[in-house]
Amino acid sequence: MDLDANGVVFEEAWSKMVRKYGLQNNKWVLDTYNNKGMWAQSYLRGHFFAGMKSSQRCEGMHAFFNEHLKRKMKLFEFVRCFDMALYRLRNKEADAEAKTDNSDPCLTTALQPLEKHAATIFTRRLFLMFRNEIIEEALLIFDGRKEEFDHRIYKFSKYTEFGSTWEVSYHPATSIMKCSCKKFEFFGLPCSHMISVMKCEHMTEILPSCVMYRWTKQARKVGFEEARNAFFTMTCRMKQLCMAKGTNVDEGKSSLPPFGVGDPKVVNTKGNTGGSYMAKPRKPRRCQCCSLGISVLFNDW
Structure with missing residues (x-):
């Protein structure tokens, strides 16, 4: 309405609140009032916020994930529960999209x-x-x-x-x-x-x-196609840059494998420089009495 759009209703309510609690000289109240254009809804009505207020979307996501996550949860449990929460969120979105595309609502109003x-x-x-x-x-x-x-x-x-x-x-x-x-x-x-x-x-x-x-119904489909095309263009550009960077001009050969991804570098392990103990042959087991190998005793027997 006009009063709300011009901030008159806000001004009257703010003045009433200040007089009621005697905050005319309170510094924090004065500073908050001077910044009313940053938070008061009466002064933000002409700007698009998709209906969101303050940290509504962030707190809504927190409330959704709190249903699936618990305190003192181990890391592997967190990853599994977080992935399950995302799955349910995507499934809910896909269900809503399917209802939009494949069903018609009942008309109940006079218009x-x-x-x-x-x-x-x-x-x-x-x-x-x-x-x-x-x-x-x-x-x-x-x-x-x-x-x-x-x-x-x-x-x-x-x-x-x-x-x-x-x-x-x-x-x-x-x-x-x-x-x-x-x-x-x-x-x-x-x-x-x-x-x-x-x-x-x-x-x-x-x-x-x-x-x-x-x-509208077409916004999601067109947005997905635009994102896919942009991602494809960026991927092709990265391939070209990677191949150009890894090409040896003199030999005409590429020093990098396709897409610039190769085997990891082999580094020496710390401590045991002679190799892994698993690669060494195991010593034969010997009898504590005659010191003969166990395999020899069994062969003689």
Whole structure:
């Protein structure tokens, strides 16, 4: 909403907190307030963070691996459990991708054309988030529309939330839509206010400007192909450099084997310079009484 986007709500809440606890002259509080643009969500709404807050992703990974790892675990046990955790994580991701590619979700909202289009372009997880925004749209109240020179401004408020207003600007010529809540800029998903404008404009598909490519079904496949091509190009380049470095210009021969990988260098072992004791013939066992070899006694017998 406008108040949150401009930081007014944050300023009021911060002032109330400072007065309540008498922190007007506290140095740490003053320094933290001066750096509010680095941590306060009200001032970060216009930047893309994929919905992550603070160290959310790092702590989420820690929580996932803590289910498989224990304290005072031996190294070989850690490697085995860590590999198993990665396997389960990859298997979960592959399962989600299979559901996205091989099944269609049930349409449950009143805006089925928009919901169906979202199901065809978004991954399953993002589709469910988009459907929640459609459900939230039912709580919005249309407060009017204002015609400008090249765009329209829609105003909305929310049921039972007095004083909260949002404005969505829509440019029909360029099909660009922006909301004052800036959820699309922050997360990359159309908000309920933008969906309400699509409903008012009788749209049956989501505007291309409201679709972030990284959340679509094709993003993973294209990204994998780009990574594979880049890796193949780098591998070929490394082969060329390695072969060129190991080529003897005078003899026309390569001093390095293919790919620059050869047998390890043989070094003398420390201590026993005469070789390994395993290579020496074992001394014959002798009888303690007559000092004859055991093998001789058995042969005579």
